[in-house]
Amino acid sequence: MVLKTKTDKKQFKKLTYPHMKLLYNVALKYTGNVFDAEDIVQETFMMAYHKFSQLKDPGKCKSWLLRILRNNFLKTCQKDNARQQLQKSDYIAFLKSETQKKGADILLEQAVDTRIVNDAIDQLPIKYKEILILYYMDDMLYKDIAKALDIPLGTVMSRLNRAKEALKVTLLKQLKDSREKTCI
Numbered sequence: 333m334v335l336k337t338k339t340d341k342k343q344f345k346k347l348t349y350p351h352m353k354l355l356y357n358v359a360l361k362y363t364g365n366v367f368d369a370e371d372i373v374q375e376t377f378m379m380a381y382h383k384f385s386q387l388k389d390p391g392k393c394k395s396w397l398l399r400i401l402r403n404n405f406l407k408t409c410q411k412d413n414a415r416q417q418l419q420k421s422d423y424i425a426f427l428k429s430e431t432q433k434k435g436a437d438i439l440l441e442q443a444v445d446t447r448i449v450n451d452a453i454d455q456l457p458i459k460y461k462e463i464l465i466l467y468y469m470d471d472m473l474y475k476d477i478a479k480a481l482d483i484p485l486g487t488v489m490s491r492l493n494r495a496k497e498a499l500k501v502t503l504l505k506q507l508k509d510s511r512e513k514t515c516i
Contacts, residue, residue, distance in 0.1 A: 452502040460495035
C-alpha cells in the first residue's frame with residue numbers, strides 16, 4: 333500500500349529512521365560486505381514503506397524492521413545459492429560428459445598440446461603470426477587476407493608458407509627439448 337498523506341510519511345520516518353544504523357550493522361554482519369548490506373537495507377526500507385500500514389504497534393517497529401531485513405537476506409541467499417548450484421551442477425555435468433566421451437587423460441593432453449601450439453605461434457614474428465591466425469583461426473581466404481592486410485596475394489601465400497615452416501621448426505625444437513628432459 334502506498335502512503336497517501338504527509339503524516340504517514342512523517343510517521344514512517346519518525347518510527348523507522350532511528351533504526352537505520354542498527355539495520356545496516358545487522359545487514360553487514362549477515363552479508364560480510366558493504367555493498368550487499370546497503371542493498372538489503374534499501375530493500376528493507378522499501379518493503380517497510382510499502383507495508384507500513386501493516387505495522388499495528390509502533391513500539392514493535394524495530395523488531396518488525398529486523399524481521400523484514402532477515403527475510404530479505406534469506407531470500408537473497410536462496411536466490412544466490414540456487415544460481416550457484418545451477419552453475420556448479422551445469423559445470424560438473426559438462427565435465428562428466430566430456431570426460432566420459434574422451435577420458436580425462438586425453439583432455440589433459442589436448443589442453444597441453446593447445447598451450448604448446450599457442451606458445452609457438454606467439455613466438456613467431458607478427459607478419460607470420462597474423463597470417464596464420466587469419467587463415468586457420470578466422471578461416472579467411474588468401475584474397476581476403478590480402479585485402480585485409482593490404483598486401484599482394486603472392487605475399488600472403490609466401491608468408492603463410494614461411495609461417496608454417498617456422499611453426500614446424502619451433503614445435504620440433506620444443507618436442508626435442510621435452511624428450512631430452514624426460515631422458516635425463
